[in-house]
Amino acid sequence: MSVPKAFLALLHERPMNGNQLKSEFEVRTGATWPLNVGQAYTTLQRLERDELIAPMRDETDESEIYRVTDTGSQAVRAWWESPVERTRPARDELAIKLTLAATSPGVDVRTVVRVQRTESMRMLHEYTRLKAEATEGSERADLSWRLLLESLIFQTEAEIRWLDHVEATVIRESRNMAAPANEIAAWLSENERSGKR
Template sequence: MSVRHGLLALLSQGPRYGYQLKTEFEASTADTCPLNIGQVYTTLSRLERDGLVSRAGEDEQGRVRYAITPDGNGELDRWFAKPVSRADRPRDELVVKLAMAATTPGVDVAAVIQAQRSSTMRTLQELTRAKRGFDASAEAAQRLVLDSMIFQAEAEQRWLDHCEAVLGSPSDSSPAKETT
């Protein structure tokens, strides 16, 4: 998740102060990517240091507002134009966990898979309920975030089915034997 670029995107819509950026960022991501206010101000300081934002005065309550600079707009345009590489994403803990479970003696891989499957199914149900809770006027960005999370949970369920098929049936935690 690029907080840096998310804040630049919000600032491209006009000057904002830190807490306003935090709440708008969270609203845009359907509250699935919470931000610590300290993280927002640290990021703003770095953006200012790098010449991508500047202080745009204070509002009537004395809060410092930030505005995107021309260099910030250029950075934002480059970010939107560049596809996100799988290599740019953090390690998937579930992949590592199942790889380690499959190679660690004494681990019941089927139980690990089943526990994850149950958890993923609960998550999928919660996300589906949350999506149904949106009315027609819900922000498109919020719907897209929830759709993405639903699709990821569905894909995880399919991947767990695949892992189970490759590693053995639920009653057999030993790796499946290949046939030639």
């Protein structure tokens, strides 16, 4: 998630201070990725250092108000016009957990998958409920919230499909590993009978 780019886009709309940016970011994203005030001001310092924003003093407010610079405006336009690159996937705790579970002795991967599927289904129902509530409104913030919820719904549906795939793969692999063991046991049994004759 690119908080600096999001802040630039918000400042491109109007000048704001750190608290206003934090609040606006959380409203527009449905507080899905809450920020702390320190993170907001650290981000502003980096954007100012890179000359993408500039402070301006508001006589009615003690806090510093920031505006986007020409360079910052160009950066916002470039962000809107460029795709989000997926060259380095984000760390996914669930993927890490399941890949480790699948290769760790004594771990019942099917149980891990079932527990996660239950949680994913719970979240899918929650996102669907929230989307139904958000659909009743028509404000701009509601639109961004609905779009975000739809993204979360699609991601969760994909996660559930992937969990089904993981479970099927683990079952198939355990059968494949059991087949040679069964063949060896049958061979040993046959040899024992042959040796007794």
